[in-house]
Amino acid sequence: MDKLLITGGNQLNGEVTISGAKNAALPIITATLLADTPFYLSNVPRLQDITTMMKLLEGMGVTFEVDDNFNIQANSSNVNSFNAPYDLVKTMRASILVLGPLLARFGEAHVSLPGGCAIGLRPVNLHIQGLEAMGAEINVEAGYISAKAKRLKATNLCMDIVTVTGTENLMMAATLAEGVTVLENAAREPEVVDLARFLNRMGARIEGAGTTTIRIEGVEKLYGARHQVIPDRIETGTYLIAAAMTGGRVKVKNTDPNLLDAVLLKLLEAGTTITRGDDWIEIDMQGRRLRAVDIHTAPYPAFPTDMQAQLTAMNSIAEGVGMLSETIFENRFMHVSELQRMGANIRLEGNTAIIKGVKALQGAPVMATDLRASAGLVLAALVAEGNTLIDRIYHLDRGYEKMDEKLSQLGAEIRRVS
Ligand code: UD1
Numbered sequence: 001m002d003k004l005l006i007t008g009g010n011q012l013n014g015e016v017t018i019s020g021a022k023n024a025a026l027p028i029i030t031a032t033l034l035a036d037t038p039f040y041l042s043n044v045p046r047l048q049d050i051t052t053m054m055k056l057l058e059g060m061g062v063t064f065e066v067d068d069n070f071n072i073q074a075n076s077s078n079v080n081s082f083n084a085p086y087d088l089v090k091t092m093r094a095s096i097l098v099l100g101p102l103l104a105r106f107g108e109a110h111v112s113l114p115g116g117c118a119i120g121l122r123p124v125n126l127h128i129q130g131l132e133a134m135g136a137e138i139n140v141e142a143g144y145i146s147a148k149a150k151r152l153k154a155t156n157l158c159m160d161i162v163t164v165t166g167t168e169n170l171m172m173a174a175t176l177a178e179g180v181t182v183l184e185n186a187a188r189e190p191e192v193v194d195l196a197r198f199l200n201r202m203g204a205r206i207e208g209a210g211t212t213t214i215r216i217e218g219v220e221k222l223y224g225a226r227h228q229v230i231p232d233r234i235e236t237g238t239y240l241i242a243a244a245m246t247g248g249r250v251k252v253k254n255t256d257p258n259l260l261d262a263v264l265l266k267l268l269e270a271g272t273t274i275t276r277g278d279d280w281i282e283i284d285m286q287g288r289r290l291r292a293v294d295i296h297t298a299p300y301p302a303f304p305t306d307m308q309a310q311l312t313a314m315n316s317i318a319e320g321v322g323m324l325s326e327t328i329f330e331n332r333f334m335h336v337s338e339l340q341r342m343g344a345n346i347r348l349e350g351n352t353a354i355i356k357g358v359k360a361l362q363g364a365p366v367m368a369t370d371l372r373a374s375a376g377l378v379l380a381a382l383v384a385e386g387n388t389l390i391d392r393i394y395h396l397d398r399g400y401e402k403m404d405e406k407l408s409q410l411g412a413e414i415r416r417v418s
Contacts, residue, residue, distance in 0.1 A: 002397075004390040006381035006403060008363055009014035011287070012248040014410045018236050018255040019045035019401040026094045027168040028198050028229060029053050029074070032062065033101035035202055036077040036187035037224035044229055046070050050396045051091045055118040060098075075224075079106065081321070086112040086143060092398075096124050097165055099147065100173035104137055109147045113140065117384055122329070122386075126163050133157055134177055154179030154218055162187050162299040167214070168195055174216035175204040181201035181231065183214040190259045190298040194230045201225035219311045221250040234306045235400060238263075238375050241310045242407065244272045245317060245383050249284040251411060257281050262303045266293050266311070270318065290314060292357050308334045310375030315355040316328040317383055324353040324415040332358075335373035338366040342380055342388065363388040372401040377401065382412055 011101045012028040020043035022071055030053065037371035044050060052062050056073075065073040082102045089095040089112040095221070107257040113122060128138055130146065136149040146357035154177045159166060169189040172195075174181035186192070188210055200223045205217035235272030236255040242268060243250035257264070258283050264274055271291045273284040290317045297305040305328040315322035325369035326332050336353060338345050341364050345356040368374035374396040390396075393416075395405060 001391070001418075002393055003417050004378065004381075004393050004396070006363075006378065006388045006390070008384035008386065008388065010246065010382070010411050010413055012246045012250055012382070012407070012410040012412060015251045015253055016171070016239050016406050016410055017253050018231045018239070019043075021045070021191055021194070021232040022047055022049055022399050023164070023189075024194040024278045025050055025229045026053055026383070027097050027165070027172070027195045028206050030055065030078050030097040030101050030267045031127060031172055031199060031202070032074040033060070033079065033098060034105050034172065034177050035059065035224050038089075038339065039074040039224045040226040041072040041398045042069050042228045043231070044072050045232065045401045047205070047401055048394065049092050049094065052088060052175050053094065056095055057087045059083070060084070069077040079231070082108045082110055082353055083281070084109075084111040084326060088112055093122060093230055096127060097169055097172075099127060099145065100131065100169035103131060103147050103149055104152055104173045104176040107147070107151070110253065111145045111147075113143050113145060126159050126161065126166040126167045126280070129164065130157050130159070131173060131253060134173060134181070141325040142244045152177035154181040156182045158184040159186065160174065164189050164192065164368070167192050171196065171206065171209070171214060174200065174218060175199055175206070175222060176220075177216075177218040177371060179218055181218065183216070184212065186212055187299060188212060190230060190233065193319070198225065198227045201227060215411060230259070230376070231255040234304065234372070236260060236281065236344075237263040237307045238310050238400070241282065241314050242270060242379055242382060243283045243410070244270065244285050244290055245314055247285045247287040249282070249286070251280055251282040254278045255279060255281060256316065263299060263307055266295060266303065269293050270314070270372045290318040292318040292320035292322045292355065296325045298358070305329060305332060306372050309372045310334060310379055311351055311377040312336065312346070312355060313339065313379040315357060316346065316380060318357040322355045322357070324355060326351050327382050335368035337375055338369075338373075339380055341366060342384055344380070346402060358385055360385055365389045365391065371395050
């Protein structure tokens with residue numbers, strides 16, 4: 001199993017290119033189940049989660065052709081299985097995103113329940129309730145969701161909790177339903193908007209994506225389309241923080257500064273200098289020490305939970321005390337005990353981490369527990385004194401394309417060891 005060995009202390013400087021957004025590419029790939037003519041997708045990140053999603057769809061009969069730049073041609077004209085088996089679903093919760101498209105186009109889906117994960121319970125009750133309200137007959141037995149429907153029927157749905165994949169699943173299901181579906185309290189994440197843009201290119205009639213009310217007029221048929229996936233805002237934020245923590249100056253390219261206002265505001269508050277263009281952001285720390293900031297995670301456009309671990313690492317070495325409240329997932333502080341082993345001064349009180357910045361962290365052997373927690377540990381390691389060996393980096397490979405190579409180009413001393 002690969003590990004990352006990082007020797008801290010190098011200032012990061014230079015330019016880094018951001019990959020396509022994992023959380024946009026995943027639902028977009030499942031949406032190819034909705035039509036039987038070819039699709040062409042670009043700016044898809046080369047990640048383990050993307051490969052897993054393609055494997056899941058291949059098991060259903062979808063074919064993929066991938067070129068050297070990881071542009072993907074998908075064809076769903078020969079789908080002959082509606083099954084998402086436990087073996088794949090257990091490795092990636094986003095597999096639940098096949099449920100809506102399968103049910104909408106084929107009237108049948110057999111999808112393993114994802115179960116819990118390291119960061120919390122993460123139920124899918126709202127996905128199921130929404131599809132039931134659209135007329136699907138759903139049974140949950142022996143760990144599987146078995147769903148059947150003739151043609152789904154439009155409905156008005158107000159979701160109890162803002163759920164990203166829940167909104168995406170129901171939006172995809174509604175594209176082929178009879179009548180006009182209205183989703184209220186919908187997630188406003190940019191990845192939901194990108195999916196809606198893609199579905200509209202396929203012939204869907206969706207309005208309001210990016211607001212809390214999405215209106216979907218069902219159509220009889222959808223068609224293959226071309227689409228370029230939006231840049232990854234979480235990867236963008238992670239490199240900006242890496243630069244800031246090491247006191248360096250980094251230009252992050254091929255990104256969209258408009259997608260991370262809440263993160264940029266916090267970085268400004270922390271004392272960084274930020275300039276931005278249409279598709280780039282430059283951060284300059286001029287060797288200064290960061291100031292601690294308070295954070296409260298919440299659905300978009302507020303501060304993203306997927307940046308919480310990185311901010312915890314940042315506050316660990318900043319001047320002052322930062323309070324970080326996690327409101328989305330109940331168990332998303334697994335990185336805290338690892339950061340404490342590196343000398344961080346963090347106290348946990350319920351869903352809040354109180355972080356008193358220390359002058360320096362010390363390298364130590366640590367264990368990655370989930371995707372974003374791993375990123376937090378990498379950031380801490382970049383500024384720690386001595387060596388940090390991060391175990392279980394398969395978590396990192398699920399969501400960050402070539403992170404070791406990108407950081408090393410910026411001047412970090414980082415290498416992958418077996
Ligand atoms: C997505 C993102 C993930 C991000 C999260 C929150 C993808 C592939 N993943 O995950 O990176 O951290 O949004 O921004 O896009 N909930 C229920 N019932 C449901 C569905 C959700 O109670 O049926 C709860 C969850 O337990 C959680 C909250 O709602 O507490 C938000 O979760 P949700 O937005 O659904 O997260 P994901 O879509 O799984």
